[in-house]
Amino acid sequence: MITTTNPILRIHNISKSFGSSTILNSVSFELAKGEIKVLIGPSGGGKSTLLQCINCLVVPDSGEIELESERVDYSRKQDLYKLRQKIGMIFQDFNLFDHLTALDNITIALRKVKKLDKKEAMRRARLELDQVGLSDKEALYPAQLSGGQKQRLAIARALAMDPKILLLDEPTSALDPTLIGEVIAVIKGLAVNGMTMIMATHQISLISNLADQILFMEDGRIVEQGPPAALLAAGSTSKSQGFCDRLNELAEVEG
Amino acid sequence: MPNALSAVIDSLPYLLQGSFLTIGIVVSAMFLGLGLGIFMAVGLVYGNRFLRYLLIAYVWIFRGVPVVVLLFLFYFGLFTFLGLKFSAFTAVAIVLGMTTGAYQANIFKGAILSLPQGQLKAARGLGMSDLQAIRSIILPQILRMSIPAWSNEYSIILKDSALAFVIGAPEIMARTQFVASRTYQHLSLYITAGIIYFLLTWAGVIALRKLEQYVRIPGYSHHGNQ
Ligand SMILES: Nc1ncnc2c1ncn2[C@@H]1O[C@H](COP(=O)(O)OP(=O)(O)O)[C@@H](O)[C@H]1O
Ligand SMILES: [Mg+2]
Numbered sequence: 001m002i003t004t005t006n007p008i009l010r011i012h013n014i015s016k017s018f019g020s021s022t023i024l025n026s027v028s029f030e031l032a033k034g035e036i037k038v039l040i041g042p043s044g045g046g047k048s049t050l051l052q053c054i055n056c057l058v059v060p061d062s063g064e065i066e067l068e069s070e071r072v073d074y075s076r077k078q079d080l081y082k083l084r085q086k087i088g089m090i091f092q093d094f095n096l097f098d099h100l101t102a103l104d105n106i107t108i109a110l111r112k113v114k115k116l117d118k119k120e121a122m123r124r125a126r127l128e129l130d131q132v133g134l135s136d137k138e139a140l141y142p143a144q145l146s147g148g149q150k151q152r153l154a155i156a157r158a159l160a161m162d163p164k165i166l167l168l169d170e171p172t173s174a175l176d177p178t179l180i181g182e183v184i185a186v187i188k189g190l191a192v193n194g195m196t197m198i199m200a201t202h203q204i205s206l207i208s209n210l211a212d213q214i215l216f217m218e219d220g221r222i223v224e225q226g227p228p229a230a231l232l233a234a235g236s237t238s239k240s241q242g243f244c245d246r247l248n249e250l251a252e253v254e255g
Numbered sequence: 256m257p258n259a260l261s262a263v264i265d266s267l268p269y270l271l272q273g274s275f276l277t278i279g280i281v282v283s284a285m286f287l288g289l290g291l292g293i294f295m296a297v298g299l300v301y302g303n304r305f306l307r308y309l310l311i312a313y314v315w316i317f318r319g320v321p322v323v324v325l326l327f328l329f330y331f332g333l334f335t336f337l338g339l340k341f342s343a344f345t346a347v348a349i350v351l352g353m354t355t356g357a358y359q360a361n362i363f364k365g366a367i368l369s370l371p372q373g374q375l376k377a378a379r380g381l382g383m384s385d386l387q388a389i390r391s392i393i394l395p396q397i398l399r400m401s402i403p404a405w406s407n408e409y410s411i412i413l414k415d416s417a418l419a420f421v422i423g424a425p426e427i428m429a430r431t432q433f434v435a436s437r438t439y440q441h442l443s444l445y446i447t448a449g450i451i452y453f454l455l456t457w458a459g460v461i462a463l464r465k466l467e468q469y470v471r472i473p474g475y476s477h478h479g480n481q
Binding site for chain 2: 087088108109112113158161
């Protein structure tokens with residue numbers, strides 16, 4: 001385990017149950033500035049729930065979250081709003097606002113949450129659209145965009161809020177194989193620019209190329225963690241290695 | 256039938272004046288119902304158990320009791336009991352508004368439930384409060400979706416507004432009855448009244464259809480979008 005002197009995010013003993021089933025069971029880890037952690041593991045293992053607990057879209061039953069050394073008080077709505085402003089989230093199925101143009105998908109939170117005036121919000125939104133290569137699409141609605149364009153727009157929308165951390169929940173899983181590349185390119189660009197990220201993904205190139213650390217989740221626990229160089233080394237018998245081997249086989253069958 | 260025709264021609268301005276009152280009642284009722292409907296739909300979907308049961312009871316009462324009973328109950332009973340001196344116009348607008356509010360609540364509730372929940376999650380993920388998310392993300396979409404159902408409500412409320420004559424609001428129906436009872440030209444006058452109601456319904460439905468097209472989002476269909 002990496003022990004960072006001053007982690008940007010500290011998750012300590014987070015647990016969450018729905019009804020009688022425990023979905024997260026005392027999950028802890030620390031995230032350093034600029035670090036990229038990749039969550040892998042079988043479906044239903046709790047990856048999405050963990051990501052949504054980190055920005056309190058799902059409020060944990062117990063455990064602590066500290067962002068930049070500030071402890072989040074779950075009972076204070078203002079704390080939750082502030083936390084979510086500082087943490088960007090990318091969803092598998094984009095969750096764009098269907099009634100707003102690409103430009104307004106970005107400006108709406110800048111105006112309502114960051115209270116920017118219209119002109120400043122539009123200036124910022126155009127900057128972000130340009131970053132993800134969607135400058136010429138600003139007047140289009142989500143329904144008029146391809147899957148890859150939708151996900152790039154969702155990333156631009158999150159980045160416009162200047163998040164300290166970006167959470168990505170299987171950002172390429174809903175995409176046609178031919179459209180995955182353009183989204184991967186954008187995510188790699190973020191990594192190059194030093195964005196701090198936690199990403200659940202089954203995309204082998206993202207796992208092995210981007211991860212500083214792999215967290216293998218199963219039954220609501222982190223059962224294995226370490227850098228890809230160690231976990232995915234040739235001859236390794238780790239769960240992560242077995243999991244990635246199966247992903248590779250699948251990719252070959254499909255590809 | 257010269258008498259029938261002249262009775263209609265003579266009384267037409269008088270009847271048409273009544274249609275202003277009718278329109279006034281319907282427009283007030285629809286907007287009151289819109290406000291109530293949105294508030295109740297949000298409460299029905301996102302409210303706590305106590306609020307939900309309260310709203311469900313409201314919806315059932317206004318769906319289950321005939322409008323004319325509600326009208327008498329409110330105008331002669333409740334308003335008097337509370338010491339409120341409402342005109343017949345105001346009373347009808349309130350009762351019809353509360354009635355259509357119950358139906359609009361269900362319309363909007365259905366629309367909210369049919370929205371992909373992910374959009375609300377995304378809005379909150381960006382730091383929006385629940386109220387901001389409902390206002391900026393949920394409402395603009397459910398209002399668009401609800402226009403066809405709204406045009407249904409409009410035609411129902413327009414027709415129900417004729418009941419206003421029983422408490423003496425001088426709208427189309429009351430005026431028709433007044434002229435008919437003096438000229439004995441019942442057939443031609445009620446046909447005229449019917450035509451006026453029909454034209455008002457038609458104009459309103461067309462206007463709402465135009466509105467629906469005007470606010471339509473390119474490529475958007477609320478069934479299986481994304
Ligand atoms: N809101 C919810 N209510 C009840 N069960 C849920 C809810 N969200 C997730 N779960 C359950 O939690 C488990 C973990 O789900 P999830 O976090 O989505 O895992 P993963 O992303 O690793 O596939 C699943 O069994 C799922 O059915
Ligand atoms: Mg998941």
